Amino acid sequence: MEDQHSLTVNGSGSSAGGDYNKVKIRGEGTISNDMSCNEFKTYGTSEVRGNMKVKNYVVYGDSEVQGNVDAEFVKVYGNTQMNSDAHIEKTKVRGMIEVKGKFTGDFVDVKGALNVKGDIEVEELSLTGGLESDGLLNAENIEISLRYEGSKVREIGGKKITVRKKARFIPFTSHAGRLQTSIIEGDEIY
Template identity: 40%
Template sequence: MEKGQNLTINGSGNYPGGRYDKVSIRGEGTIESNVECSTFHIYGTSEALENVKAGSVKVIGETVVMGKMESGDMLVMGTLSIAGESALKKIKILGTLEVGERLSGETANIKGSISVGGDVEYERFDLSGGFEIKGLLNADTINIALRFGNSSAEEIGGGKITIKRKTSLLPFVKDEGSLVVKVIEGDEVFLENTTADIVRGKLVKVGSGCQIGRVEYSTDFIQDKHSTVKMSEKI
């Protein structure tokens, strides 16, 4: 396929990969090999059997990528599942993102949920919802509002790390989100509703709802009376 052609699927069927200008699926489509395009817009259901590389991605329905994925701007209002490593430069997730291996990029704005089988690395990571990260979450700035469920990560590292509980606006939803992580390490660390083995930082503030094994700090340490810290040490 020569770049400049469009792939538009309004019904259902299997289509070859290749180089396209725009890919638009409004029905149910399967792309059988590697695809590279300027825009990748899914309004129905799609499956890419190999790798996807796109400038702009929009998923309103449900998309499965069986290989790796690389993109510039991405908006997900439905569900996007990627089996392999993913380099997604700027993401806005209003639904669900699942990545089987490592996830990296520049800015992440998530108001839904993500599940990642490896490390996550961004310059700025903002999340209001829930997450499961099997490896390290690393970003210069991390802002997490635990809105629902039990979130988890192996480790969290960065410059300024803020993890807060976020109560639901719905009167019949009483649950708050919580986080379980082995190690948190940053320059400035503020925590709520967090269970961690070790927290390290220059300034560490442990707010309400926390269970911390050990805090190591170099400048200042503040602890809420409704949290438990087994051991703290200025280093």
Template identity: 45%
Template sequence: MTRGQNLTINGSGNYPGGQYDKISIRGDGTINTDVECSAFHIFGTSEALENLKTGSVKVFGEAEVKGNMESEEMLIMGTMAVGGRAALKKMKILGTLDVGENLTGDEANIKGTISVGGDVEYETFESSGGFEIKGLLNADKINISLRFGQSFAEEIGGGMITVKKKSNSFLPFGKETGMLTAKVIEGDIVYLENTKADIVRGKKVKIGTGCQIGTVEYTNELTQDQSSTIKTKTKTNL
């Protein structure tokens, strides 16, 4: 990453883009053009009117990038919005992330919520929060813990897909549990709980508790919990 001078904003104002070392915003700052930096740390409110490329991102306040974004590592405790596409190699979301187009990277760890207007593609995707993905969620390993609320993806594809309900420790007596909804879920090994899907495909498929599935297509093995419904079961040969 190209090194430049630091940019520290404690008050409010508009600043040019370009190449910086570290950007730290504790007030209210707007960056007018493309910006590239080694670290982008937001404790207040920031707005980048075009594209952002950075090594480390930490958002404790509110940040918005109108264009596209690239980062090596990201931690969001507050809220962040990216208008275009986002390439976030290693991200941890404890707050909220909103991406207008596609989201890609290596490792995704979501304890808060994400909303994505396009596809999501990662090597590993772990969520114990909530998500709304209007396209395809694709990862080699997908591990989803449903604690509360509704999570949605148009399609889900991967090698190993695990979806489990998880009791909410903050509401030990509450009846609310999370639910995942997708049109198509396809993987090599698929285990589902609390899931609604039109089609599930896999080599080895296990339908656990609380599921409503239209069609299951499997090549090797299918097991089903008695509390779940599957309308059509089809064993296929590769």
């Protein structure tokens, strides 16, 4: 993909899908079909009306993908909605990601919010923010630090599972973190 052209949208614009090296959207941009690229950055609002295959996907505003997402690295400081399945090797959430299908990957670091309608299957999950899933959370290593947000997962399964209350930054607040689940199964549970 290094030989592919790049796409930059400043203001408002749209483009057909295809193969790109870099896609940068500053403003409002729409990709009307399947696309693949090395780097996709949104500094405003973006929509992909197909599947997305990307190495680095960075969101500083709002982004929506109608199809499946296949990514090596995703970093979200705003809001991202994935309307189908997502496979992301490394995920860093400082805003919010919503996945309407299943979520798979290697490493997930959530200090914002992750909402998944289907199952979550990853190697490692580190959670300080909020997590909601109607399915099974399955990982080798799960570390959940409850601070402000309430988390709700139907089932949790893994090798090593750690759940702990974390000190709040703001004293005297009444919003303590909590975890609601039906089943927790693991080799080591702390």
